[in-house]
Amino acid sequence: MAFGLIGRVVGTKPSRLSAAVRLIPARWTSTGSEAQSKASSGGGGANLKTFQIYRWNPDNPGKPELQDYKIDLKDCGPMVLDALIKIKNEMDPSLTFRRSCREGICGSCAMNIDGCNGLACLTKIESGSKETTITPLPHMFVIKDLVVDMTNFYNQYKSIEPWLKRKNPASVPGKEILQSKKDRAKLDGMYECILCACCSTSCPSYWWNPESYLGPAALLHANRWISDSRDEYTKERLEAINDEFKLYRCHTILNCARACPKGLNPGKQITHIKQLQQSG
């Protein structure tokens, strides 16, 4: 038994060591090849793309400017976020932007790329030599470079009370409140919202009334709680947003549906709320 164990340990150790030994030089040579390719392609200019990025620094305040950065697309990942990270790592560490998950689920990297709002981690870099312009979300106060002030947006989300409210306790106290599959299907298209603010900042009506109009994102979530069969405050929720400014600034421009990086349709949900207001 002991011999067998020792034998097995002896047998595995060298292979593990050799694998480790194999790993280290592989990493060294890969960076070496990268450096070589950078040197060669930098000289040759293979597949360079110019990024024009909005810069404004509150520590040296002047006028905001579009700064040009050239990136070799061969050395860079396919998404705009990869390019931004590459610029920050290699060319300009002062470039400031929000990012977190790099897979389109957190909503941090929302920005305006070539005129359209979207997530930088989900937007592919357009191939070709045309310049890509990256600016922060439109009509939002800029804190630095591509980082915007989202407090108004979050306060509007908080104002619709996005939690389950019940008048009667659950039918089985301490257990989940049950919901049929059909009722749960009513929430599809609303629960996936990641609060990236791409829709609200693409709505011209939200540009002109950001403090009074709730915006497509908050209204989508309002509809999510209104349509939830477990929530018992439906009438009160509808009355709270039945306001000339909070709801009816929506003129079905539908820029929101176009901008949503998750493929949701806030305009459709707002129409649903308006229909409920009409009937109820």
Next chain:
Amino acid sequence: MGAAKLSGMQKQVLSLYRGFLRAARSKPTEDRKRIESIVSTEFRHNSKEVDRKNFQYIEYLLRLGTKQLDQLKSPDIVSLSSVKVVASKT
């Protein structure tokens, strides 16, 4: 004091300053003096350094100040302190 008629932005800056001093009054005495000195030095420094026409930066400072004032107003916050950071060119 200043100009004959104050512009809207100047009124906002003054009301922010007043808000800070009022918030300082609700804190214990020793911290109150510290808050008042920090706030007054910050406002005086910015009034000299910042260009009167640089509306974007002034609005940015106003928003920053309003957020800090909201934090200061909370009863849990006891005092304010500031650290001077000298940017070194490396």
